[in-house]
Amino acid sequence: MPTQLLTVNAITKGFTAHQVPIVKDISFSVYPDEIFALLGPSGCGKTTTLRLIAGFEKADAGTIAMEKRILANRTVHLPPESRGIGFVFQDYALFPHKNVIENVAFGLRKASKRAKRERALEVLRMVDLTGLQTRLPHHLSGGEQQRVALARAIIARPKLLLLDEPFSSLDPGLRQTTREEVRALLKAEGISAILVTHSQEEALSFADRLGVMKDGALEQIGTPEAVYRYPKTTYVADFLGQTNFIYAHVKNGRAQTPFGRVKVEGEASGDVLLSIRPECLKIMASDVWGSGAKSGRIVGQMFKGHNLTYCVEIEGEDYFVQTDYNCPYKVGDIVMLKAISAVAVTPSNRSEVDGV
Numbered sequence: 001m002p003t004q005l006l007t008v009n010a011i012t013k014g015f016t017a018h019q020v021p022i023v024k025d026i027s028f029s030v031y032p033d034e035i036f037a038l039l040g041p042s043g044c045g046k047t048t049t050l051r052l053i054a055g056f057e058k059a060d061a062g063t064i065a066m067e068k069r070i071l072a073n074r075t076v077h078l079p080p081e082s083r084g085i086g087f088v089f090q091d092y093a094l095f096p097h098k099n100v101i102e103n104v105a106f107g108l109r110k111a112s113k114r115a116k117r118e119r120a121l122e123v124l125r126m127v128d129l130t131g132l133q134t135r136l137p138h139h140l141s142g143g144e145q146q147r148v149a150l151a152r153a154i155i156a157r158p159k160l161l162l163l164d165e166p167f168s169s170l171d172p173g174l175r176q177t178t179r180e181e182v183r184a185l186l187k188a189e190g191i192s193a194i195l196v197t198h199s200q201e202e203a204l205s206f207a208d209r210l211g212v213m214k215d216g217a218l219e220q221i222g223t224p225e226a227v228y229r230y231p232k233t234t235y236v237a238d239f240l241g242q243t244n245f246i247y248a249h250v251k252n253g254r255a256q257t258p259f260g261r262v263k264v265e266g267e268a269s270g271d272v273l274l275s276i277r278p279e280c281l282k283i284m285a286s287d288v289w290g291s292g293a294k295s296g297r298i299v300g301q302m303f304k305g306h307n308l309t310y311c312v313e314i315e316g317e318d319y320f321v322q323t324d325y326n327c328p329y330k331v332g333d334i335v336m337l338k339a340i341s342a343v344a345v346t347p348s349n350r351s352e353v354d355g356v
């Protein structure tokens with residue numbers, strides 16, 4: 001592993017209006033050229049974490065360092081403009097009475113007028129806004145405003161860019177293409193970034209690594225594939241997509257389930273809670289594998305274009321299975337499910353221990 005660009009170590013932050021800290025003992029690192037995402041539901045402390053890193057808020061405890069330089073700890077608090085960090089705010093925060101080039105040039109403080117203009121034109125080219133220099137923000141589309149905010153944030157060549165839900169106010173159609181363009185730009189320019197989002201799809205497709213947040217704390221950090229395929233808790237499994245939870249006994253890496261015997265990833269053993277994604281189940285007319293699967297009835301189906309999800313009731317419990325779009329089964333059919341793989345998860349809440 002290369003040395004870290006940003007190190008966040010055990011930061012905690014509370015506001016007097018709240019009884020408990022909003023950010024609880026958060027630690028993670030961002031490596032050079034890496035795109036990291038903080039993923040979690042609204043109100044879990046994502047924006048506060050970004051604001052602490054940017055220097056708009058002061059942590060109650062913990063250390064933030066960039067390369068070998070301390071940005072914040074118990075005694076140090078560098079102002080935002082001294083941190084070498086760019087910020088794209090959720091609402092873009094453009095100056096309404098400044099035109100595009102003035103908004104962008106604002107991001108470059110110490111430079112001659114001419115140098116500012118030249119660099120502003122350069123970054124406007126990078127974000128594909130050449131020709132719109134003299135427009136006012138309210139004469140731009142949402143996507144264009146977002147690119148102005150991005151240009152302003154990168155004009156001073158920050159080592160790290162912080163992006164707070166930058167795609168959430170774009171139309172769904174524009175969201176994906178903009179996301180791909182921004183990712184390509186960051187990679188081409190070698191800019192490291194932290195994206196904050198409540199959208200699992202966005203975090204999984206945009207980030208090289210991500211941290212899943214719950215109630216101000218980080219629940220799991222890993223690559224998109226690792227957190228999706230090997231969630232450690234019920235919360236992470238659930239937040240990253242649909243899943244089936246089931247109690248089972250694991251022995252020698254295998255468990256007997258209503259979907260037959262299944263291989264359990266990792267080192268779990270004994271009585272555990274398993275998470276089995278809908279795409280890790282196969283639907284079949286009978287137990288052709290002889291694996292001991294129980295039969296059930298299809299009680300619902302959701303057509304999603306490229307695939308189909310059935311809801312199958314087995315012994316009074318509903319399970320979700322994903323199949324090809326042209327799968328022939330229909331509601332009411334008696335079927336069996338076969339599990340391909342499963343992963344043991346720790347219950348995140350007390351209620352989940354008492355009954356899923």
Ligand code: ADP
Binds near residue numbers: 022044047
């Ligand atoms: P997220 O970005 O994940 O939606 P935030 O970090 O914005 O979450 O907010 C987390 C919690 O902290 C919320 O309950 C919010 O009301 C509270 N909060 C954020 N900023 C302040 C503040 N300046 N004063 C008091 N409470 C705040």
Ligand code: MG
Binds near residue numbers: 046047048
């Ligand atoms: Mg927020």
